[in-house]
Amino acid sequence: MRPFHLLVFFVLAVVACGVPQGSGTMPEVEGIDFAIAIHGGAGTIDREMNPDLEKAYREALEDALRLGHGLLEQGATSLDVVEQVVRRLEDDELFNAGKGAVFTHEGTNELDAAIMDGATRGCGAVTGVTTVKNPISLARAVMEASPHVFFTGAGAEAFAEKMGLERVEPDYFFTQRRWDSLQRVLEREEDRGSNAEKHGTVGCVALDRSGHLAAATSTGGMTNKRFGRVGDVPVIGAGTYADDQTAAISCTGHGEQFIRNTVASRVSALMEYKGLTLAEAVESVIGDVLQPGDGGLIAVGRDGAIALEFNTEGMYRGAADSSGRFEVAIWE
């Protein structure tokens, strides 16, 4: 074979291979010891938001991010960090999770959460809990103190009781703003609240100094939801996923779309099996697999790369790492 033919053959062979398999192994970020990203929901977020409210959102995001950054700096595990940060967001009534959960059609609050440990692919999830102050800690208890992964409703509450988790009366989750939002939807008036508030979630992903990844997501569900509807949050692989070989991912948006398209685990599969980088994998899923307006996700790769991607008007989000990066944002 002559050199020219060899060259043509070589070029064709490379093209036939599609995306080079090795590209995912090239570090995207040099020398990152730890990294964290958070979100507080994606959707149509009014750009004319009251400045005081916008300031409150930014401060809440900064506060949660600072908590996580500080813990990681001190050497905390990613699992502890994502749980603690999500607890902070659950306790803040600005976000649709924990205290700030939206109301169901029946005027109740039913909360979902999931957590996953990238080191073991261990995971825990709960749906339909009504009296547990911090559903993310219940999800962690399911992961660590039961042989199971996923508990629902009254059974999940019984497990919370057995584990001694902090319980609250259901009216702890009453907030006027969410109640008014339900009334507007029930009256079929246009809901002027943001989609991010109506469908919102909170989430955190982290890489710790030991190289372990973890992801956590929590939500109050969807305003006016019926029939015990469950979204993507407690569905492992849809709204939450973590694998030390690839990335930790937490999603937010139109939950049904994230379930059908197994969004969180698809990001991981694109990295593991197609050799994409985190950024390429996330862009492919948010840009090509999902539809505009569906939502967004946050992810941290094994090398500390961070992705914050959404196809909505905005996503409450923040990112920080050991290099000094520390930023929060709402719109593009």
Place this chain on the structure above:
Amino acid sequence: MRPFHLLVFFVLAVVACGVPQGSGTMPEVEGIDFAIAIHGGAGTIDREMNPDLEKAYREALEDALRLGHGLLEQGATSLDVVEQVVRRLEDDELFNAGKGAVFTHEGTNELDAAIMDGATRGCGAVTGVTTVKNPISLARAVMEASPHVFFTGAGAEAFAEKMGLERVEPDYFFTQRRWDSLQRVLEREEDRGSNAEKHGTVGCVALDRSGHLAAATSTGGMTNKRFGRVGDVPVIGAGTYADDQTAAISCTGHGEQFIRNTVASRVSALMEYKGLTLAEAVESVIGDVLQPGDGGLIAVGRDGAIALEFNTEGMYRGAADSSGRFEVAIWE
């Protein structure tokens, strides 16, 4: 560059590409118009089973397989076929689904089911239903008659009522055999029943004459389950998945392992992103990702290839296609 160097470069480039991307596009099966596979649970199935019981299992599997094969031959859609076949298995008290559901710790029967349409990746799932005769049909109603994907407990029952699905009194699901099984477990005697019965599920996957794939799975859960435990069945991507680009998959076994490892969607991802054939993808997941004893799965590829793989002692299963293949089996 001299020819020898080019050759070395070419060989290295091909090696770096790993598994050739195109291998999944080579048809494994020539000229298959339609194909179907079913399962009735995997686990330690006693090889010394009463001959009458073994005969009953084989006849039930043949009966369900014949129903599906006949419908596909007549041109039915894969979605109709997997629903009808799973209904048949749900109505047979031999299997842990529908009528034959096992008992929870509290002595109730709580049923889960999921269905997925490979043409659209549309899906529906329910968990914790107690009065719906055929949970698989409720899952289909969730998919087709609601904007949602996943309903739980009393909410799912309210939706069944609204949709006019057949309801039964909870004691419809009482069977002496399952009740005795619970009593044995509660008394902490060794449970001599089979794991396949204790954890079992039923499932069906099909390719129809139009080239569309569908998957359906249904279960009564796990004997003595507590805390509203949910297994892999209603978790899309874990126990059930279908995508016309790759395959339809239905799993059975140790549900938690199937959730952590997103087993059903992993088979699809290995085909789509790594270019594996169905057989290679299934073997990789059952043999390498899961642990021995975890369970098994059935799958049909877009080309009509069928995989029936398990890492347990046995799996109640059957396969048939347009070439005349028609077989049922329990052990290897």
